[in-house]
């Protein structure tokens with residue numbers, strides 16, 4: 001199954017990451033040890049997850065086992081703090097949780113009344129604006145992350161989220177070249193919202209710096225979500241799905257899962273079964289105090305290909321045991 005549940009994320013490791021504030025770690029652990037819906041009783045965890053976030057010797061902060069974890073164990077689940085379906089999945093995925101839905105039109109759709117109600121925190125604001133120019137910009141450039149910034153902006157305007165929501169995530173520097181590329185999206189977002197009859201005071205956070213900073217953080221922290229195949233029908237349609245340009249159902253940003261470092265021979269992985277809720281699972285037995293690592297890329301690539309992808313796409317040279325062995 002793991003080959004079908006590939007995901008991708010761009011998370012360069014920074015040589016000198018900011019120190020992690022203990023109170024923020026406590027917050028993360030408590031908010032992500034959710035007993036979420038759709039978790040089977042066997043998976044449902046009692047108490048906090050068996051992990052702690054701590055500083056590593058070389059890769060900034062990381063996630064460590066606080067006790068022995070057995071192969072296959074569900075370590076914890078995590079709800080996204082921000083997610084958005086791919087533009088090609090707007091009519092095929094719930095606009096809130098990314099669960100598969102069948103719908104005719106091209107407008108956003110929801111899997112349940114609950115998701116529809118939950119989406120009010122951004123959708124009521126979003127519906128006030130004309131997004132045709134912004135969406136056309138994203139489609140023509142093949143961009144997905146500006147849609148997530150748009151959603152966060154709508155959440156902030158509605159009062160449901162803080163403009164600083166993502167500040168705990170690894171920051172990313174914005175080069176002049178990147179800023180130039182972001183400028184059009186920023187202008188387009190501003191134009192859409194300025195035509196939406198939103199009181200001025202509610203959009204004061206929406207500076208150029210805010211847009212660039214949020215987009216840069218999303219770029220290096222977002223996970224690409226491909227739902228696990230859950231039925232025979234899915235299996236039959238997967239061959240066709242694979243040839244589509246965008247197989248991912250959407251993208252999401254999480255808090256705790258973003259703290260996992262990379263390894264080409266990981267001891268943990270993330271799966272998405274039916275929606276954007278991430279499930280972190282142990283791939284093998286893990287000893288207490290061992291660091292939990294996931295693979296950011298397709299682990300079946302050979303050594304040189306992995307090094308190239310990680311360096312170009314993620315900004316670091318991998319020195320994991322597998323790479324050091326030349327495998």
Ligand SMILES: [Zn+2]
Nearest residue numbers: 094097111115
């Ligand atoms: Zn839903």
Ligand SMILES: [Zn+2]
Nearest residue numbers: 264318320323
């Ligand atoms: Zn490696």
